[in-house]
Amino acid sequence: MANIASAQKQNRKMIKHRARNRAAMGAIRTAVKRARTAVDDKNAEAAKIVKTAVAVIDSAVSKGILKRQTASRYISRLHTRVAPVE
Numbered sequence: 001m002a003n004i005a006s007a008q009k010q011n012r013k014m015i016k017h018r019a020r021n022r023a024a025m026g027a028i029r030t031a032v033k034r035a036r037t038a039v040d041d042k043n044a045e046a047a048k049i050v051k052t053a054v055a056v057i058d059s060a061v062s063k064g065i066l067k068r069q070t071a072s073r074y075i076s077r078l079h080t081r082v083a084p085v086e
Contacts, residue, residue: 024065031056032074039081050078 002008031053038046060066
């Protein structure tokens with residue numbers, strides 16, 4: 001346990017940020033999983049679901065949860081599933 005006031009404050013901030021980051025990552029994983037299953041099941045709404053997943057990923061980047069390159073990789077893999085190269 002921290003004894004210095006600034007360290008105590010930093011611990012409080014860390015707890016809040018960790019909760020926010022974990023919730024955002026859970027939302028990303030859920031959105032990506034929904035998009036993958038929609039594409040694999042050839043769902044009629046697959047393009048719309050993928051678009052929603054991309055929006056969730058992009059919002060995570062703007063909040064600093066994900067790095068831009070990591071998000072680009074997730075998005076690229078989703079789009080590759082939607083339109084596979086033949």
